[in-house]
Amino acid sequence: MAQVLPSPGVESHPFHQNTKDGNVSSFSPGAPSSMSVPRTLPSLLYHHHHHQHHHLSTPSSSNTSSASDMLDIRSSSTSLLDTLDTQTLSSLLQPPGRKSLPSLLLWDEKGQSLYDSILATPSYYPYRVENALLQKQIGHIASTIASSTTDILVELGAGNLSKTALLLSALDQCLEDSSSSGSSRAGLKKMVYYALDVDHTLLSSSLHQLRKHTAPALKNIELRSLLGTYEDGARWLSQPDLAPYRKTMVWLGNSIANYEKDEASDLLAKFTTCSQNGYGMQNLAGFLLGVDGCLDQEKVERAYNAPGGENRRWVLHALEAAGEQLQLQPRDSDMFDEKNWKFEGRWDGERQRYENYLVPKRKLEAVVTCKGGKKVPLVLEEGEKVFVLGSGKWTARDVQGICEGPGLKLKKSWHSEGDDYGVYWLQPGKKRLDSGIEMEEDEE
Numbered sequence: 001m002a003q004v005l006p007s008p009g010v011e012s013h014p015f016h017q018n019t020k021d022g023n024v025s026s027f028s029p030g031a032p033s034s035m036s037v038p039r040t041l042p043s044l045l046y047h048h049h050h051h052q053h054h055h056l057s058t059p060s061s062s063n064t065s066s067a068s069d070m071l072d073i074r075s076s077s078t079s080l081l082d083t084l085d086t087q088t089l090s091s092l093l094q095p096p097g098r099k100s101l102p103s104l105l106l107w108d109e110k111g112q113s114l115y116d117s118i119l120a121t122p123s124y125y126p127y128r129v130e131n132a133l134l135q136k137q138i139g140h141i142a143s144t145i146a147s148s149t150t151d152i153l154v155e156l157g158a159g160n161l162s163k164t165a166l167l168l169s170a171l172d173q174c175l176e177d178s179s180s181s182g183s184s185r186a187g188l189k190k191m192v193y194y195a196l197d198v199d200h201t202l203l204s205s206s207l208h209q210l211r212k213h214t215a216p217a218l219k220n221i222e223l224r225s226l227l228g229t230y231e232d233g234a235r236w237l238s239q240p241d242l243a244p245y246r247k248t249m250v251w252l253g254n255s256i257a258n259y260e261k262d263e264a265s266d267l268l269a270k271f272t273t274c275s276q277n278g279y280g281m282q283n284l285a286g287f288l289l290g291v292d293g294c295l296d297q298e299k300v301e302r303a304y305n306a307p308g309g310e311n312r313r314w315v316l317h318a319l320e321a322a323g324e325q326l327q328l329q330p331r332d333s334d335m336f337d338e339k340n341w342k343f344e345g346r347w348d349g350e351r352q353r354y355e356n357y358l359v360p361k362r363k364l365e366a367v368v369t370c371k372g373g374k375k376v377p378l379v380l381e382e383g384e385k386v387f388v389l390g391s392g393k394w395t396a397r398d399v400q401g402i403c404e405g406p407g408l409k410l411k412k413s414w415h416s417e418g419d420d421y422g423v424y425w426l427q428p429g430k431k432r433l434d435s436g437i438e439m440e441e442d443e444e
């Protein structure tokens with residue numbers, strides 16, 4: 001269970017963190033923007049736990065260099081990461097037509113490297129288009145974030161952090177400029193950047209790379225990481241101790257569109273104060289979202305099913321990961337043997353998304369032993385489709401619709417040359433937008 005650890009004797013530092021290995025690392029996040037803010041953040045949520053079946057994110061002792069910068073924010077009772085085995089089983093026990101595998105299975109260490117090989121294929125446009133857009137607009141994007149007086153910047157699903165150095169360098173420059181020009185943030189310039197992701201190995205190596213590329217050049221931004229899911233992140237950020245600090249979320253790579261639209265709205269709401277099923281996170285400065293809106297079916301199909309088989313191999317990896325979660329050894333069952341499955345991807349025009357399925361080539365059977373020893377039979381019929389992951393393609397109007405529920409207002413957006421890809425800046429706001437998508441408004 002999550003617990004708040006007191007951190008006696010460390011009051012002189014605004015941020016103190018108990019790290020996974022028991023070290024306490026301290027740093028200054030910069031002064032909070034609100035006048036009434038306490039000068040200390042007494043404790044941050046932290047818990048140790050190692051799930052027996054947990055194969056994602058297992059900390060390795062070789063990563064000591066950055067271990068103290070990583071905070072494990074997984075909640076053992078509710079984190080999707082920690083219930084991945086039961087999630088896997090229950091998604092496969094659904095009736096025909098509703099079976100699925102949790103997409104988190106794709107993001108372990110091996111999955112991440114298979115995903116990297118997709119990024120390198122010539123047909124996978126989203127990565128390159130977003131990169132080019134960020135390169136072009138980074139000055140505007142960084143100054144937008146900087147002017148929101150953010151204390152804590154969290155990058156959701158940070159991945160390989162390949163675009164992050166660009167953003168942080170530009171942001172650091174903005175903070176430097178504003179502090180030297182004697183603006184309101186003079187002397188209060190520090191910001192803490194957290195990379196959040198689910199794979200421990202990836203996080204620590206990405207952060208190491210990021211440090212190499214930016215530090216010690218970054219004068220105003222501290223680099224840290226959070227190990228956990230998006231929900232864990234929202235919950236962690238909602239702790240009362242962090243309420244006074246202004247928070248900005250960065251969510252790039254069209255990752256939001258792995259969710260259905262209503263799920264995406266629900267998730268966004270967890271980072272705001274206005275959701276019924278949220279955690280009541282205070283002081284959201286803004287959300288920077290990278291969203292692909294390409295509705296060219298052929299182009300999307302080429303990107304998501306490259307002739308070299310990169311996408312197919314990545315999606316098929318979910319089988320190996322599922323077998324590990326359910327502790328089914330190949331000698332006991334061939335249910336998750338890739339040879340028994342085929343990959344099927346298809347564009348769903350109505351839902352505006354590319355859908356990835358795995359389909360058994362013949363009837364497959366296994367018996368799964370649950371915790372406590374209960375045995376559960378699992379049967380998959382030949383041809384029965386198992387949904388793994390979708391990638392939505394949302395236009396500016398779709399993004400606007402998704403943000404309405406969580407009370408986020410589209411303040412600015414930047415678009416790729418063909419206008420398909422968008423980077424959106426959203427801020428909490430009560431007013432509904434009448435019309436118009438691209439707006440250059442003053443900060444509230």
Ligand SMILES: C[S@@+](CC[C@H](N)C(=O)[O-])C[C@H]1O[C@@H](n2cnc3c(N)ncnc32)[C@H](O)[C@@H]1O
Nearest residue numbers: 107157158159160197198228229230252253255
């Ligand atoms: C499409 S990649 C994007 C990576 C990077 N942000 C980029 O733009 O290139 C999605 C990333 O989100 C992470 N991820 C997926 N589901 C997640 C979840 N539920 N919670 C936290 N991270 C998640 C994955 O591990 C992966 O690194």
